[in-house]
Amino acid sequence: MNVKRFGVSLEEDLQQELDRLVIKYQFPNRSQAIRYLIKKYSVEDEWTENAEVAGAVILVYDHHKRELQSKSTNIQHDFHHLILSVQHVHLDHHNCLETIAVKGKANELRDLANQLIAIKGVVHGELVMTSKS
């Protein structure tokens, strides 16, 4: 990809803040930190504007909880057009970790994630929001 250069004027304290972020998040340089920040806001905008986006729903649950898995399967079938893949890992005797890769309209993905996370017996759930590109 073609890289363009431009000058950035910042107050000293903001430049120090940028350098602190570069060190804390181990960016190789300021340009990479700025790229990351632009993309972060761009992804948030896409999700706010109900654009076509991608992401992942992470669920941790106890598979012994009654009807949890059939409820989860029913919800996933209702939203099958959004689901790209499902990975199920048995963490220990009780707990499972499920990673559901999704792609579609932001509002529909949020709806799917909210329904899954709200199932009784889900210990923790998160929707990771990213972009298609």
Ligand code: NI
């Ligand atoms: Ni399992």
